[in-house]
Amino acid sequence: MPRTLDGQITMEKTPSYFVTREAPARISAMSKDTKLIVVVRDPVTRAISDYTQTLSKRPDIPTFESLTFKNRTAGLIDTSWSAIQIGIYAKHLEHWLRHFPIGQMLFVSGERLISDPAGELGRDFLGLKRIITDKHFYFNKTKGFPCLKKAEGSGKPHCLGKTKGRPHPEIDRDVVRRLRDFYRPFNLKFYQMTGQDFGWDG
Numbered sequence: 510m511p512r513t514l515d516g517q518i519t520m521e522k523t524p525s526y527f528v529t530r531e532a533p534a535r536i537s538a539m540s541k542d543t544k545l546i547v548v549v550r551d552p553v554t555r556a557i558s559d560y561t562q563t564l565s566k567r568p569d570i571p572t573f574e575s576l577t578f579k580n581r582t583a584g585l586i587d588t589s590w591s592a593i594q595i596g597i598y599a600k601h602l603e604h605w606l607r608h609f610p611i612g613q614m615l616f617v618s619g620e621r622l623i624s625d626p627a628g629e630l631g632r633d634f635l636g637l638k639r640i641i642t643d644k645h646f647y648f649n650k651t652k653g654f655p656c657l658k659k660a661e662g663s664g665k666p667h668c669l670g671k672t673k674g675r676p677h678p679e680i681d682r683d684v685v686r687r688l689r690d691f692y693r694p695f696n697l698k699f700y701q702m703t704g705q706d707f708g709w710d711g
C-alpha cells in the first residue's frame with residue numbers, strides 16, 4: 510500500500526476481502542483507522558450472478574440447481590459452494606467486528622446502487638465533497654442499468670462493460686424459494702448487526 514500523504518485518501522478494492530478469514534486481522538495490523546466499504550446485494554441474486562460469471566468462462570459446469578444442494582430431496586443446501594457461502598454476510602461480518610468497530614464500516618446496497626446510484630454514492634462516510642449527483646447519470650434502456658453521461662477524460666457516455674449486468678439464467682422457482690428460506694435468518698441477523706434493512710426478505 511503506498512504511503513498516504515496529507516489530503517489524500519488511499520483506496521484499494523477486492524471483492525474477496527470481505528470473505529477472507531485472514532483479511533480483517535491483516536488490515537487492522539496495517540492500520541486500525543482503515544475505513545471499510547462493503548457492497549452487498551440480495552444473496553440469492555448474488556449467488557446466481559456468481560454462477561453466471563463462472564458459466565461465462567466454463568460453459569460445461571453443472572446446473573445452478575444441482576450445485577445448490579448437497580442432497581436436494583432432503584433440502585440440504587451446499588454451504589461449501591462459494592456462490593452460496595459468500596452470501597452468508599452475517600457470518601463474514603462477525604470476523605470483521607473482532608477487529609473493527611461497526612462505525613468504521615459502510616454497507617452499500619447493491620440494489621440502490623442501481624436504482625439510485627447518486628444517492629447511494631452520496632452517503633456521508635469518507636468526508637468527501639459531494640461532486641457526483643443525479644445529473645451525472647442516465648438510464649441506458651439497452652443496458653438496463655444507469656450509465657455515466659460523460660466519462661472522465663473522453664466526455665462521452667459510458668456504461669460498465671459486458672461482464673457487468675449480464676442476463677441471468679432462469680432458475681427453478683422451488684430452488685430459489687429454498688434458497689430464500691435458507692438465507693432469511695442470516696439476512697435478519699445482518700440487518701440487526703448493520704442497523705440497515707436491505708429489504709431482501711419482502
Ligand SMILES: Nc1ncnc2c1ncn2[C@@H]1O[C@H](COP(=O)(O)OS(=O)(=O)O)[C@@H](OP(=O)(O)O)[C@H]1O
Binds near residue numbers: 668
Ligand atoms: N451501472 C451498472 N451497470 C452494470 N452493472 C451494474 C451497475 N450497477 C451495479 N451493477 C451490478 O454489478 C454487478 C457486477 O459487479 P461485481 O461485483 O460482480 O463485479 S466484480 O467482478 O466482483 O468486481 C452486476 O451483476 P450482474 O447483473 O449479475 O452481472 C450488476 O448487477
